[in-house]
Amino acid sequence: MKRLSPELEESLAVLSRRGWFAGRSEAVRAALTNIARLRNYDAGQALYLVEDVPNGVFGLVRGSVDISIPRVDGMDLTVHRADPGFWVGDLALLANEKRLVSVIAAEPTRVVHLPDRDIRHLVEKDPRYYADFYALSHENVGTVLRLLGNLATTPSEARVAVRLLLQAERQSSSEAGLRLSQAKLAEMVALSLPTLQRILRRLQEQGMIELGYGQIRIVDHRRLLSLCSDQPPH
Numbered sequence: 001m002k003r004l005s006p007e008l009e010e011s012l013a014v015l016s017r018r019g020w021f022a023g024r025s026e027a028v029r030a031a032l033t034n035i036a037r038l039r040n041y042d043a044g045q046a047l048y049l050v051e052d053v054p055n056g057v058f059g060l061v062r063g064s065v066d067i068s069i070p071r072v073d074g075m076d077l078t079v080h081r082a083d084p085g086f087w088v089g090d091l092a093l094l095a096n097e098k099r100l101v102s103v104i105a106a107e108p109t110r111v112v113h114l115p116d117r118d119i120r121h122l123v124e125k126d127p128r129y130y131a132d133f134y135a136l137s138h139e140n141v142g143t144v145l146r147l148l149g150n151l152a153t154t155p156s157e158a159r160v161a162v163r164l165l166l167q168a169e170r171q172s173s174s175e176a177g178l179r180l181s182q183a184k185l186a187e188m189v190a191l192s193l194p195t196l197q198r199i200l201r202r203l204q205e206q207g208m209i210e211l212g213y214g215q216i217r218i219v220d221h222r223r224l225l226s227l228c229s230d231q232p233p234h
Contacts, residue, residue: 008038011061011112019085020136021059028132035118041105048089050076052099056116057089057136063109064179068102076102078187079147081180083171090136093119107179151190153228160199161227163189164209168218177210177217185216 004012012033015021021029039058041047047058050070064083068076082088092099093116123129146166153159163185167178186196200216203209208224210217218224 002034004033005038008036008112011038011110012036014061014084015059015112017085019059020087020139022085023135024132028129031122031129032114035114035122037113037115039111039113041109041111043105043107043109045105047103047105047111048099049102050099054089054093054096054099054116056119057087057093057114057133058103059112059114060084060086060088061110061112064106065109066104066106066184068104069100070102078184080143081106081167081184081188083167086170087136088140090133090140094130094133094137106184156189156191156195157199157202158227159189160185160191160196160203161208161224164216164218165221165224165228168221177212177215179215181214182211182216 012021012029016029021032024032039047041063047065048055060082061084064081065086065088066078067080067082067088068078071077088103119133123133150159150162150166153162164178167180171178182197182200183193186193189196191199200209200211203224204211206223208218208220208227210219
């Protein structure tokens with residue numbers, strides 16, 4: 001195995017604790033470690049954009065990224081805010097097609113990058129690695145289906161509750177709140193900003209959440225979850 005810089009070693013240790021990389025066998029993690037590179041992005045900088053040629057797979061170590069899709073009017077719509085442990089970039093690479101989404105750093109962000117050329121060399125040498133990358137695709141499709149299900153949730157208050165719980169599920173428990181602006185959350189739940197703000201104020205008045213600058217903290221997980229079903233909290 002190649003000699004790792006302290007920063008890369010620390011980053012891989014983070015990814016070994018949660019997410020797709022953590023679920024790989026020791027042998028697979030060792031093979032991926034040999035091709036891993038460290039990349040840092042400023043807020044607003046693109047890891048890649050829609051229609052780009054695949055340049056590899058990215059594992060989020062620190063910070064967060066926004067996943068956006070193009071609308072018919074040419075504007076981009078943010079559909080997901082991803083946090084450490086998340087991996088992306090597999091689908092276009094495996095299909096040998098252009099990117100379907102844009103991935104933008106929402107804040108100063110560090111990722112582990114598995115370059116496209118090295119991945120292709122790896123799977124050509126041992127096709128068994130395809131199963132590991134398809135496992136990543138399966139995981140990400142699962143996330144997409146949950147996001148679609150969320151958008152179909154009614155009423156709007158329940159849709160917001162589901163989205164907050166989904167974001168919280170994907171953040172580490174050590175984080176105090178969801179680092180998410182109200183404007184970005186409104187985009188993700190397909191509501192106008194004034195409508196979302198009214199819902200958030202109601203949830204705060206009822207003691208379920210706490211609003212802060214650029215973040216939302218879930219105070220009462222059980223009561224927020226009750227909004228997503230017909231069952232009242234006990």
